[in-house]
Amino acid sequence: MKHHERLTEADYEALANLRYSIRRFRKFSASEADKLGLQPQQHQALLAIKGLSRGEQMTARLLSERLLIARHSAEELLQQLIDEGYVDAGTPTSGHTKDVIHLARRAEDALDLLASAHLFEIRKMAPELMQALRVLQDREKMQSIAWMI
Template sequence: MTTKAREDSLSPGDYEALANLRFALRKFTEFSNAEVSNLGLTPQQHQALLAIKGLPPEKEMTVGMLADRLLIAPHSATELVDRLADAGYIERVSSKVDGRRQIVRLMDKTERILAKLSGAHLHEIREMAPELMEALRVLQDRRKLEKIAWMA
């Protein structure tokens, strides 16, 4: 389907659902930024720390992996890791498997900060869940209707 065909098939309900979803995401982002700022972190620092914490226990976070997770350039991830290490939030250690690779680990104080932030974030998401789910449901239902119409 071409972009033009997709544009022609948008209904007023699609625009409303997209606007509602964007608004809900924006509210969550504003909430998150305020919470993070209150603890002296930037949103990007919080995202980096959460990415490190969210990695499965059997894996080790490298600077390259962090760049991928944050959708930033490797040199930007290196600078971010340097700032986080200087502030005492993380430590860099050499990989036991490949000494050339740098592994990034959270410090104990960072674990406590993340627990506090994540608890607040989960509470906010749970409060917003009905709004988010409704916007997504409307968008998903529209897609199902388009598929049914196409198959007919």
């Protein structure tokens, strides 16, 4: 913990609302993934692969970093996705020594459905998320201005 500061009631309310919104979104996301027969972590892995920056290649190591999980857990997750036909482990390119992961058509189709539903939900939740963040951001602005005076 860097700073210990006194929080206002508005800060606590904003933090609580933000965390509540995140929990609601995670529950929504898990439910949507389940409708397609995916575990939440499988969905997150597919999204991490699909959302990788152009020119980057997904490996088990990179997936473990993106999902904040242990390397062996990422390897097990990838093996599940390979076994279920969502991803393929291709041949290494550009000097990579590890298998490069590619999405199969099944994963692309599932992501199209899930991304659309998630984007709709995010847009619906955006006003309350932005309000909570605005309250917390204003607090930070006020503190930085106080240091300048």
